[in-house]
Amino acid sequence: MTVAATSNSPPTTPGGQGGVRLARSRRNAELSLLLLAMVLVAAYGAMVEASVLDTVTPSFWVPAAALSAVFLGLHVAIRFLAPFADPALLPSVALLNGLGVGFLHRLDLARATPAERAELATFAGIGGRQLAWTLISVALAAGLLAVVRDHRSISRYAYTLGLAGIVLVMIPAVLPPSISEINGAKLWIRVGGLSIQPGEFAKLALLAFFAYYLVRKREVLSLASRRFLGVDFPRGRDLGPVVVVWLISLLVLVFEKDLGTSLLYFGMFVATLYIATERVSWLLIGLVLFFGGAYLAYVLGELIGGPFANFYLRANIWLDPFADPYNDGYQLVQGLLALGSGGMFGAGPGAGQPLKLPEVQNDFIFAGLGEEIGLFGLSALLVVYLLIVERGLRAALAVHDSFGKLLAGGLAFTLGLQVFVIVGGISGLIPLTGQTTPFLSAGGSSLMANWLLIAILLRVSDAARRPVAGGGASSTRPPGGPPEQLHGAPTEVIRP
Amino acid sequence: MNAPLRRVGVVVMVLFGLLFANLNRIQAYKADDYRNSDYNGRVQVAEYERKRGNIEAGGTAFAVSKQTDGELEYLRTYPGGAKYAHAIGYKPVNLADTGIEEAENAFLAGTSDQLIGDRLRDLVTGDETAGANVLLTISKQAQDVAYEQLRDNRAGVSKGAAIALDPRTGAVQALVSMPSFDPNPLASHDSDEATTAYNELQQNPDGPLKNRALGEVLPPGSTFKIVTAAAALENGVTPDTKIPAGPSWTPPTSGEPIENAAASICPEAEVTLMNAVTESCNTGFAQLGVRLGADTLKEKARQFGFEQDDLTVGRLGEDGEPVAASRTGSMENPDGSVDQAALAQSSIGQRDVRMTPLQGALIAATVANDGNQMRPYLVSQILGADRTTNYYTAEPDELRQPVSDQVAAELREMMESVVQNGTGRNARISGYTVGGKTGTAESGPDTPEHAWFIGFALDEDGNPVSAVCVLLEETGDGGSAEAARIAGQIMRAAIASPGSR
Numbered sequence: 001m002t003v004a005a006t007s008n009s010p011p012t013t014p015g016g017q018g019g020v021r022l023a024r025s026r027r028n029a030e031l032s033l034l035l036l037a038m039v040l041v042a043a044y045g046a047m048v049e050a051s052v053l054d055t056v057t058p059s060f061w062v063p064a065a066a067l068s069a070v071f072l073g074l075h076v077a078i079r080f081l082a083p084f085a086d087p088a089l090l091p092s093v094a095l096l097n098g099l100g101v102g103f104l105h106r107l108d109l110a111r112a113t114p115a116e117r118a119e120l121a122t123f124a125g126i127g128g129r130q131l132a133w134t135l136i137s138v139a140l141a142a143g144l145l146a147v148v149r150d151h152r153s154i155s156r157y158a159y160t161l162g163l164a165g166i167v168l169v170m171i172p173a174v175l176p177p178s179i180s181e182i183n184g185a186k187l188w189i190r191v192g193g194l195s196i197q198p199g200e201f202a203k204l205a206l207l208a209f210f211a212y213y214l215v216r217k218r219e220v221l222s223l224a225s226r227r228f229l230g231v232d233f234p235r236g237r238d239l240g241p242v243v244v245v246w247l248i249s250l251l252v253l254v255f256e257k258d259l260g261t262s263l264l265y266f267g268m269f270v271a272t273l274y275i276a277t278e279r280v281s282w283l284l285i286g287l288v289l290f291f292g293g294a295y296l297a298y299v300l301g302e303l304i305g306g307p308f309a310n311f312y313l314r315a316n317i318w319l320d321p322f323a324d325p326y327n328d329g330y331q332l333v334q335g336l337l338a339l340g341s342g343g344m345f346g347a348g349p350g351a352g353q354p355l356k357l358p359e360v361q362n363d364f365i366f367a368g369l370g371e372e373i374g375l376f377g378l379s380a381l382l383v384v385y386l387l388i389v390e391r392g393l394r395a396a397l398a399v400h401d402s403f404g405k406l407l408a409g410g411l412a413f414t415l416g417l418q419v420f421v422i423v424g425g426i427s428g429l430i431p432l433t434g435q436t437t438p439f440l441s442a443g444g445s446s447l448m449a450n451w452l453l454i455a456i457l458l459r460v461s462d463a464a465r466r467p468v469a470g471g472g473a474s475s476t477r478p479p480g481g482p483p484e485q486l487h488g489a490p491t492e493v494i495r496p
Numbered sequence: 497m498n499a500p501l502r503r504v505g506v507v508v509m510v511l512f513g514l515l516f517a518n519l520n521r522i523q524a525y526k527a528d529d530y531r532n533s534d535y536n537g538r539v540q541v542a543e544y545e546r547k548r549g550n551i552e553a554g555g556t557a558f559a560v561s562k563q564t565d566g567e568l569e570y571l572r573t574y575p576g577g578a579k580y581a582h583a584i585g586y587k588p589v590n591l592a593d594t595g596i597e598e599a600e601n602a603f604l605a606g607t608s609d610q611l612i613g614d615r616l617r618d619l620v621t622g623d624e625t626a627g628a629n630v631l632l633t634i635s636k637q638a639q640d641v642a643y644e645q646l647r648d649n650r651a652g653v654s655k656g657a658a659i660a661l662d663p664r665t666g667a668v669q670a671l672v673s674m675p676s677f678d679p680n681p682l683a684s685h686d687s688d689e690a691t692t693a694y695n696e697l698q699q700n701p702d703g704p705l706k707n708r709a710l711g712e713v714l715p716p717g718s719t720f721k722i723v724t725a726a727a728a729l730e731n732g733v734t735p736d737t738k739i740p741a742g743p744s745w746t747p748p749t750s751g752e753p754i755e756n757a758a759a760s761i762c763p764e765a766e767v768t769l770m771n772a773v774t775e776s777c778n779t780g781f782a783q784l785g786v787r788l789g790a791d792t793l794k795e796k797a798r799q800f801g802f803e804q805d806d807l808t809v810g811r812l813g814e815d816g817e818p819v820a821a822s823r824t825g826s827m828e829n830p831d832g833s834v835d836q837a838a839l840a841q842s843s844i845g846q847r848d849v850r851m852t853p854l855q856g857a858l859i860a861a862t863v864a865n866d867g868n869q870m871r872p873y874l875v876s877q878i879l880g881a882d883r884t885t886n887y888y889t890a891e892p893d894e895l896r897q898p899v900s901d902q903v904a905a906e907l908r909e910m911m912e913s914v915v916q917n918g919t920g921r922n923a924r925i926s927g928y929t930v931g932g933k934t935g936t937a938e939s940g941p942d943t944p945e946h947a948w949f950i951g952f953a954l955d956e957d958g959n960p961v962s963a964v965c966v967l968l969e970e971t972g973d974g975g976s977a978e979a980a981r982i983a984g985q986i987m988r989a990a991i992a993s994p995g996s997r
Contacts (some may be wrong), residue, residue, distance in 0.1 A: 031688075077933050145542035175848045325535045333535055339522045340530020350715045355567070356537045379516060386512050397498050405497045407503060416508040420515060429518040 017099070026087040027079050033091035034075055038068040041098030044349055048106045053117060063105060066131060067098045068137050071243070077142040081149075082462035086395055089461070092388045093439055093454050096381070097134055100440035103354075103369055104130045110355050126361055126442045133444040137235050140448055141455035151459045155212045157383040162209030168202035169248070173255040178429030187258055187434060197259050200436070202450035203268070203414060206457070211406035212271055214276035218402070221277045226396025237296075259311060260421045266290050267417045272410040276402070318431035331358045335367040335426040346374025360456070361442040363434055367426045382423070385438075388454075389416035395461035411453050539588060544568035549604040550882065551584050551596055554636035554993070559584050559597065561626075564685070572597075572683040578607035578676035580645045582707045583634055583874065584669075585817070588681035588690050595707075595817050596630060596874060599810040601889065602630040603878050610887050614880065626881040633667035633876045633890070635660075638962075638990035642670040645982040646966075649913045651834040651947065655969035657708035657853045660986050663952060663960035665892035667871030668809065670964075673708040675700075710809060710819045713850035714967065717937030718776045718976075719948045720845030721799075722859055722907060725773055725781075727788050727796035735910055738766040741780035750837030754782045754844070757936065757973070773910040774918035776934060778844050785843020790827040790834045793843060797824045799898040801869065802851075803860050809854070811875040812893050814900035822855040823848065845935060856950040856965030860932065864912060864952035864960035867904035871895040911951070915980075920949060922981035925988045926960070929954040932983065935974035947975025953987040962987040 042064035050057045067283070071094045078085050105127030109117055112125075123132055148154060154161075172180035172187050179190050189196045252262045270286030292313075301312025313328060321329040321336065336359050342352065352371035354360045360368040370378045392412025396405045418438055425432035436446035522530065526619040530536065547570050551559035557574035563569060572587050574580065578717035585595015592614055602608035606615070606627035614625040640660045649656065660669040666947045681693035697705050706712055724970060733739065741762040746753040755778065756762060762777035794802075801807070810816015825848020827838040841847035854872060862869040871893045878888040899907070911931030920932040932951025939946055952963040964986050966979040 050956060114566075126665050165895045271504055275497055275504060278497065278500050322535075336522060337530045337533055337536040337538070339519070340533075341536065343527040343531065344524055352540055353567075354537050370519070370523065376521055378523070380521055382512055382515060382519075386509065389508050390505055393501055393508070396501050405501065409497075411502045413504050413508060416511065420508075420511040423515050424511075424518070427522055429514060429516070472962060 011235050025079075025083045027075075027083060030078070030087035030090055031072075031075060033087065034071055034094055035068075035450055037091045037095035037098060039063055040095060041067060041102055044099060044102045045105070047348065048102065048109070048350035050464065052106065052109045052230070052267050063127070063131060064098065067094070067101060070135050074138045074142050077145060081142070081145040082458050084462045084465040084467070085458040086391050086461035088387060088391050089454060089458055090385050091382060092391075093451075095383060098438035099364070099369075099381075100442075101130045101134060102349075103127075103365065103440070104442050106350055106486055107354055107361055107368075130447070134449045135446070137448045137451035141458075144452055144455040145459060148456075150460055151404050151407060151456065151463060152206050152401060154456075155215075155408070158209050158212030161205040162213070163210060165202045165205035166248070168198035168204075168205065169252060169261075171198050173252070185393075187261060195445075196445070197436070197443070197445040199256075200445045201452075203264065204411070204449060204452055206265065207268060207272065207410045207414060208260060208407060209402070211271045211403050211410055214272055214406055215402045218276040221273070221279070236244060237383050252394055255307060258433055258436040259314065259431055260425065263290070263421055263433070264418055264435070265363035265412065268410060268414045271413045271417075272406050275396075275409050276406055286372070288319040314431045318428065321428060331364065332426070332428060332432050335364050335432075336428060338364070338367045339427060342371035342374045344375045346370070346372045346377055348372060362436060363422065363432075363441070364426055365437050365440045365442075369440070376457060382419075385416065385419045389413070389419075391461070392457045393462050395457055399457040400464075404460050408457055411456055415450070415453060416433055503637065514633075516600050517791050527745040541609075544570050544969050545591075546570075546606050546624045547626035547627040547881075548572060548587070549606070551600075551604070551630045551632065553583075553634035553639065555633040557629075558632075559587075568685050571685060574679045574683070577678050577680065579672075580634075581676045581679045582673040583632065583639070583671045584679070586682050588682045589685055590687050590794055591682065591690065591694055596632070599808075599814065599816045600630045600875065600878070604767050605629060606881075608887075610834050611880070613885075624862060626879060628887055629879045629883065630875055630911070631877040631879065632874055633662075633669065634668045634671065634874070635907060635990050635993040636952045637674065637904040637993040638670035638986055642672040642982075642986045643676070643991035646674045646968075646984050647653060647676075649968060649978055649982065651975045651978045653967050653971050653975070654702055654926055655708070656967050657712075658962065658964065658966045658982065658986060659709040659853050659857045660962055660990050661857050661861045661870075661872055662990075663963045664870065666861070666872045666889070666895070667876065667892070668872055668874045669988070669993075670960060670986055671709050671783055671874070673706065675702050675704040677704040686970060703780075707817060708967065708969075709853045711850050712850070713804075713820050713822055714946050714969070715847075715849055715937040715939055716822075716845040716851035716856060717935030717946065717948055718778075718781075718834070719856055719859070719933045719935035719950045719965075720849055720851065720861065721773060721781050721843075722801055722911065722933050723786070723797050723802075723949070724793060725769060725786050725910065726800075726899050726903055727792050727905055728769060728784050728904050730786060730796070730899070733784075735770040735906050736768050738768055739772060739780050739951040740773055740783045741765065741772065743779070745779040745782055746839075747782065747786060747837040747840040749835070750840075752837060752841055754778055770910050770913060773933070774913045776914075779846045782840035783896045784835055788843075792825070794803040794824045794840070796898075797822075797849075799896065800862065801855055801896065807872075809872050809874050811878075811888065812871060812873045816874060819854055820852050820875050822851040825849055846938060853965040853967045855950060856967070857963050860911075860950040860952045861960070861963035862898050863904050863907045863931070864954065864963050865904075866901040867899040868897055868978060869895045900949065903963050907941045908952075908954075915951065919976065920951065920980045922977050923951050923984035923987075924948065925953055925984055927956065928987075928991065929958070930984065930987070931935065934980055936973060936976050944970040944972035945975065947979045949951070949976055949979035949983045951980070951983050951987070953991060955991070962990040964990075 042061050046056050046060045047059050079310055108125030108127045123471045133481045180188050187197055187199055296310045297308050298315050301308035317329050317332055321332040325333045338357050349372050354368035357364045357368050392408055396409035399405055422435040422437050424430040438450045548561040550557040558580045559574050560568040561572050564571045585597040585599040587593045604627045618625050623809045634672050638660055646656055646658055654675055656674045658672045677697050682690050684690045742765055743751045743763045744755045745776050761775045762780055767780055802824055803820035807819040808816035825836055827842050831833045838847050875927055908931055911933055915923050915930045915932050919934040923930050923932050930953045932949055935948030939944045945967040950965045953961050955961050964983045966983045968975050
């Protein structure tokens with residue numbers, strides 16, 4: 001497809017990575033990895049109980065067993081619905097999700113009085129709620145795999161999804177703060193006791209739309225250009241869509257007061273644009289626009305305040321968290337103190353003081369975990385995230401249709417970017433923003449959306465790895481990727 | 497599209513590399529800074545894992561840590577309640593520590609370098625040996641009497657202070673500030689309860705959190721005449737020297753006449769210095785002060801301890817409760833010349849003269865102790881958790897020598913006359929020689945006068961056994977008799993308590 005890709009691949013295997021020749025489904029590998037992950041989750045639960053309760057209760061394995069049952073259900077579903085899906089995805093996500101439930105259960109134990117601790121039921125507290133959300137999310141993921149048997153069918157609803165995405169993004173911005181604002185960021189819809197973060201789902205919908213739109217426009221976006229200073233820049237009229245998305249992301253920044261979501265949408269768009277057009281100039285334009293916009297917001301926040309004041313404040317907290325350690329800088333300072341207290345090896349599961357952290361079940365869960373599992377444990381978690389992202393990108397590399405490549409590549413990158421934004425935020429690398437930590441943070445919206453994301457990656461990876469029926473490796477037509485199947489995609493060009 | 501996908505993969509790896517590098521910076525490179533940061537509440541939890549040492553007085557613990565089953569393992573409680581609040585201070589979870597709890601925190605919490613033996617033993621045994629115990633000089637009996645008498649004072653006022661010292665050592669025998677407060681809610685592990693209690697105390701107009709015995713200054717009134725008298729005795733005046741007096745006297749540059757508290761006081765043209773002290777003759781002392789000059793008077797006050805702003809009361813030579821500086825104030829005109837009216841009023845403890853009750857007690861103690869002023873202290877001993885290892889025993893230390901023993905003897909004679917024949921009769925204790933000086937201080941046109949009494953008690957051999965200062969705020973005229981009565985009661989209790997001669 002590209003100069004680089006074809007030069008890396010033997011000419012006899014068009015389409016880049018030769019996933020097509022793998023006839024093995026590797027489902028048994030998935031099963032063993034999944035069981036290993038669940039053993040780790042059970043061991044974590046036992047260590048927490050040993051530390052918090054000074055004893056391991058006979059029922060320590062119940063949450064892990066419940067999770068195992070849920071994930072095994074999805075595993076079985078994958079065997080039928082996506083037998084050639086990447087075997088590393090499910091166990092990796094299951095491990096993160098399981099540790100998240102374990103840590104939230106650990107918070108319940110810490111909050112309960114000694115008398116209540118023994119009575120904590122499996123589905124009680126935030127840990128129990130997260131377990132229930134996991135059940136629902138995994139069922140949704142299986143449902144998506146069952147309904148969407150071919151990822152290209154998603155493109156048929158691209159405009160609907162795009163519209164839905166924009167609406168979902170905008171809802172919290174127009175709602176009154178009493179319904180939509182938590183901790184200064186307007187990202188929620190709160191109805192009764194339930195808070196929904198529509199942005200989590202918007203992410204998926206918008207990405208599906210971007211992928212579809214860019215597949216249609218990639219020729220014009222990548223070919224029509226003007227050369228300036230050795231870099232090919234697009235024509236002014238082709239800049240339209242990117243400027244629109246840039247404006248939307250800045251509006252999000254200003255009206256939802258959230259840098260993280262803004263960065264996430266914009267990064268997502270620039271990345272898919274770059275993947276679609278293979279043009280570095282889009283990256284440069286994107287980076288300049290974003291950092292220029294953020295800097296402008298900072299300056300405006302200092303000069304006129306108003307809607308920019310929140311961003312200005314957050315940027316200042318980031319620059320010097322200890323300037324106001326009890327008020328403005330409190331959250332970040334406590335996060336840093338938790339991480340620092342954990343040190344290299346951590347206090348041990350259950351042996352830290354996570355309740356000292358504000359928002360420890362949401363934004364600061366990584367810091368709370370970091371106090372107990374230390375630098376080594378956090379590094380391992382980062383590696384698991386990286387593994388998921390890279391396996392997603394691998395599916396994008398191996399799949400043959402452009403829509404699938406953009407969809408999987410964009411989703412995988414977005415997941416990685418979200419981890420970067422929140423972990424970078426709580427560790428003071430970038431200004432702190434209210435993002436959830438995928439699969440760890442308490443909350444149904446985030447968990448459901450991210451499991452749906454994984455389901456799409458599973459679907460795409462299944463298509464990428466599925467052996468060609470009868471055609472063999474010599475087939476010049478890549479399986480599953482004829483452009484005419486892409487609804488209304490006249491600019492789709494397959495260039496081996 | 498595969499080349500950009502690969503590059504995106506590299507970008508994600510770089511982003512995660514940044515996260516990893518930054519986590520290394522926080523969790524390895526700067527970990528110790530964060531772990532021991534003042535803002536880190538985990539330090540607190542660790543602190544509360546070890547039983548904090550007791551603070552005791554006369555063999556009874558008035559600050560003890562009790563085991564709980566909460567996150568913070570030990571709860572600090574104060575069985576003495578309000579009675580010892582200002583003597584001990586308090587140790588809240590989130591608010592600032594005060595008093596001895598703050599000054600001796602390292603020993604009480606067990607973190608002092610001197611407790612290294614205990615900590616090493618803990619490493620081997622796996623136990624958490626409790627912090628060291630701090631023993632106070634306070635006499636339980638004297639403290640009881642001081643607290644109860646002040647609380648139930650017959651002048652019916654709500655603000656005041658009392659402090660008693662052993663004149664020979666400087667050991668504090670009683671320390672009460674009124675109104676007091678119960679420190680127990682402040683030490684609560686429920687931070688809402690603690691904050692609510694603190695805010696209530698903070699907003700109370702009577703200022704119960706103030707330590708009036710050490711930290712607040714008021715005009716001393718006639719008690720300051722002892723300082724003026726000391727300056728006079730060093731400048732050729734004897735107790736029997738006749739000094740000019742009269743029913744009223746107007747300083748040379750001012751139209752404001754100075755009068756006596758009652759017409760019966762020194763209406764004669766001249767009285768002896770002895771009589772002037774005994775009757776508390778304002779006109780005599782105003783003229784005496786003007787004759788001595790501002791420099792002499794200010795210097796004498798400074799020698800008694802006025803103007804010292806770094807005195808603390810706790811362990812000798814270490815931090816303790818800070819003591820506010822007593823001041824003589826300005827006695828100058830704007831052009832730099834001496835303001836005679838101000839000097840005259842200052843000589844009788846008015847105008848800008850301000851004094852802490854501790855300073856009053858120190859003046860009395862100095863007179864009783866032959867002119868030697870001992871450094872005041874509250875901590876007599878620090879014992880390890882095993883109660884056998886002694887980490888500190890107070891060795892009394894002379895702070896300064898404001899007057900010679902000759903002058904001290906003459907002042908003593910005059911102050912004894914005040915209690916024997918004059919305004920301080922209520923302070924008498926049978927079997928002991930008591931001396932003192934009353935004071936009634938005007939502090940403003942709309943505020944009733946403050947009542948003072950400073951005094952001392954000598955045993956039958958003439959050894960000083962107690963010196964005291966009692967302050968009752970806003971009693972109005974005549975409150976000093978009540979102050980003298982309370983002072984006598986406190987000294988009687990201090991003398992009677994074990995360990996006292």
